[in-house]
Amino acid sequence: MLLLSLCLFLVQGATCDLINSQNVNQAALVGKNVTLSCAMKQNGVDILHNNHQPKKYNVTWKHTPVHSQKSINILEAEIDTQSHPRLVHTADGNKYFTSAKDASLIVLDIDLTDAGLYTCLVQGDSLLKNSTADLFVLLSPQCHNLIPSFTYHNGDVNQQTLFDCNVHYRGNKPPIILWKHDKQELNTGTDYHNNTFAMATLSFKPDKKYDGYRFLCLVEYPSAKFLTACQTKPPLQIYFPVHLNKMIIKPQADEYVYNSGKSINLDCQASGNPHPKYRWTFKPKGDNSAETILAMKPRYTITDADKRNEGTYNCTVTNNINGTLFIDTQTKYIKINVKQEDNTTPNPTTSAGVSPYAIGAVICAVLAVILILVFVILGMKFRDQCFLMQMRDKRTHTRLTRDHDENMDDQEIELLDESLQSSVRTDEPQYGRLKLYWEIPRKDIRLVEEIAAGSFVEVWKGKMKKYPNSSEIQKVAIKKLIENATEQERKFFLGEMEVQKMLQPHPNVILLIGCYTFHEPWLLMLEYAQEGTLYEYLQYSRPGAQTVQISSNSVHHKNINSHRLLAIAAQVVNGLMHLQKFKLIYYRLKTSNILVGRGGICKLTGFGFPHEITERNQYENDTLPVECMSPESLKEQIYNYRTDIWSYGVLLWEIIHFGLSPYLHLEREEIEDDILSGKRLERPPHCSEDLYQLMLDCWQEDPMKRKEYPDILQVLSNLAADHSLHILLDSLPETCKFTQAV
Structure with missing residues (x-):
């Protein structure tokens, strides 16, 4: 044979x-x-x-x-x-x-x-x-943006972009290299290759709509069913003068005339790069010389409007390009109608001296008596039929309910009832593994409950199909862009999404599941962190805290010891080290901005490239968390991984205090003065000298002298060996303890 x-x-x-x-x-x-x-x-x-x-x-x-x-x-x-x-x-x-x-x-x-x-x-x-x-x-492909920024001159750009994508390989033929943006193929294939190297370039005349975009390069062996990709770095920057797109006033009213007592929302939507600076001003009716600055942000709300709020509202937006200041402005006149009660109306009488009001009252009384008699008679007539009517209505309601249940959309049942899950073919790809476009059909996504809201996003607890063409579902957190988001806020949302797409998975970084951007509202599906924020997790784990499960009448204590606190701090460092590999920094590093998943695993969420984080912090300047900001961030609006190290020192202080915020009794200006004058948080009574020294090393005035992430991790590992000597829970301040039943 x-x-x-x-x-x-x-x-x-x-x-x-x-x-x-x-x-x-x-x-x-x-x-x-x-x-x-x-x-x-x-x-x-x-x-x-x-x-x-x-x-x-x-x-x-x-x-x-x-x-x-x-x-x-x-x-x-x-x-x-x-x-x-x-x-x-x-x-x-x-x-x-x-x-x-x-x-x-x-x-x-x-x-x-x-x-x-x-x-x-x-x-x-x-x-x-x-x-x-x-x-x-193959080696991993490398993508570059060789001309990272452009400036509009008289509404046009007189230069071409230049991106390159290259890969080192070995094989009997080179890979195919393609450029794509969304689903649009931008070129035809590989520009150059030899026996070990292949490269493709991309060049076009940019439009301002591409500001902040990164382009996707696909490296492919079709015969091997192999595909890998990279994104261009840094993102494309197109500087263009500010333009005030529109001013929105809600609720809508003819000629902007409102009754007193109303709340009126003013929204100024502008585009431009560098991002616009906003200013709302007000001139009261009849006094054009008295101009008042209302706000330095895109939105302003008039609450409980009265006649004093009547006048001209002006939104001015500016940006500066290479020393040239650009300005755009719009105005609206808002009129307030005040209802007045007339207390001087005379009391009319008839010629006979009898008030018509008295006559009307008599007539109404007579009619009321007649109606009462009619209702009594009708009640007696139909008394015997009431029970039969109730039974008939009950049978009708039952039949309608059954018909609705029988005709209910199958997909809705599957998404809302986790017990109705059939077996899934193992050869079907999970959505989280589709790394090319990430788009998920809207019909496979269900918003369940809003759990948080930011300045331009809502965060929902949601569900979605785990695999295409299957009934298995998974819980997800869904970030939803609000309806009236400005162009700048939409850019922030897209920037966060693109960063999540290119970031490699890590156990201490929240995982992107997919997105939906074909129609508004845009959605971003992320790994669901069932324990909530690190702040909430620490609060419920404080000494003395307990959770009572009503169903089993049992008490489960979620207290965590000193070793666990150091482990949480180490997990955060691990996640920050991963972000640093991709030149990313954190957006406002504090316990309320870190999530905790199953098993108490910390998940970092909310990060970007330094220039993106800087733009967003400048845009949301009035909500900056000064208590965790470094001196250079406060003075010069500098944000980088070394400012994150400063914030990490404050975060470490929060962790060993079970989420307690520092500077509780100080005003915002007082906190800034303390930090800029060189004052530091004092050593807590339950914190060892060694652990406190680690915090001080993060709070060095000179950013170059601050401890690097690997060194921080090494110190935490050493402290964990004798954890009970470095976090003395018996000496924990009383403000960090409580008992709570849920």
Whole structure:
């Protein structure tokens, strides 16, 4: 019996047919592990594991490197159909292995030299024809924005963008490189390649709508069904003069005339880069010289309006480009009608001296008596029918309810009732693994309950389908862009979404599940953190806190010890180190802006590139958390990873106080004065000198002298060895303790 065949380079678990074998190429990134399967079937039966026809086979794996004619035997195994494979030979015991279940080849930590042709020979009594398949190996592609910023001159840009995307590879042919934005393909393919390197460029005349965008470069081996990608860095910056798009006044009223006592919302929507600065001013009616500044932000609300609020409202927006100041403005006149009671109206009388009001009162009394008599008679007439009517209504309600339940949309039932979940095919991709476009159909997303609100987003607890075309659901947190978001706020939302897309997963960083941006409102689906914020988690874990479960009448204590507090601090550092690898910084690092997932795992959320965080903090200047800001942030509006280290020192203080905020008894201006004058938070009574020194190292005046993240992590590890000596919970201030039943 002739039995030698090749099972090509397949994903683990796939099979090849002795009669209809096909070449299947594969590709992988450097550093990954690859499994090549050599399972074979004949007439639907796996011949290597056919216990009804006991037989021994020798399996040989060969590798032919790129541009070489010489094949190398890298692994040999002997297979008995009634036992596990036995390894006979391997060229490298640290690199090549075989599976305990079959004759698959496992290659660990692949590098560029592993590219080439792979052949699997299965030998029984004699030889058969064989064939081969390619393995392509690549380094991660690199994307660059070579001209990161542009300036509009007279409504136009006189320069072209220039992006490049390059990849080092090994294989018998180069990869295909494509540029895409959303679903639009921007070029036709690879510009240049040789035997080890491929590159594609992208150039076009930019429009201001591309401000803040990053472009996606796809590196693909279609024959191997392989795709990887990178995004251009830094994001494209297009500087253009400020433009006040529109002024919105709600509720709407003809000619902006309102009754007194109303609340009136004024919204100024502008675009421009650098982002616009806003100013609302007011001139009262009849006095154009007395102009009052109302607010330095896009929105202003008139509460309980009266005649004093009548006048001209002006919104002015400005930005500065290379020393040139650009200004745009709009005005609206708001009129307030005040209702007045007339107390001088005379009391009319008839010619007979009888008031018409008295006559009217008599008539009304007579009519009321008549109506009462009519109702009494009707009540007696229909008294015997009341019970029958109630029973009929009850039967009608039951029938309608049943009809509604029977005709209820199947998808709505599946999304709202987690008990109705059918089995899911394991070969269908999870939404979270679709790394190309991330878009999720709106019909697969359900907003359940609003749990928080920011200046331009709402945060909802939600549900969505876990896989396309399935009934299994998962809980998610959904960020929803508000309806009247400004252009700048929409840019912030898109920027956060794009950063989440390019960021590699990490256990201490919130995971992006997907997004919906085809129609408004835009939605961002994130991993659901069931424990809420770190602030809430610490508050409920304070000494003395307890949770009572009504259903079981039991009490569960969620107290955490000193070791756990240091572990929480270390998790946050781990997440910050991951962000630093991608040149990202945090947006307002404090316990209320960190989430906690299942098992008490900290999840960082809300981050971006330094210039994006700077823009957003300037835009939301009136809500800056000065208690956790560094001196350079307060004085010069500088934000980078070293300012995050300062904030981390304050966060560490909050953690060991179970979420208690610092500077509780000081006003905002007093806090700023303390920080800028060199004062620091005092050492807490339950904190050791070593732990307090770590905080002081984060609060160095000179940013260059602040401890780096790896050093902070090392100190925390050392302190954890004797955790009870560094956080003395017995000396915890009383303000950090309480008892609460839920």
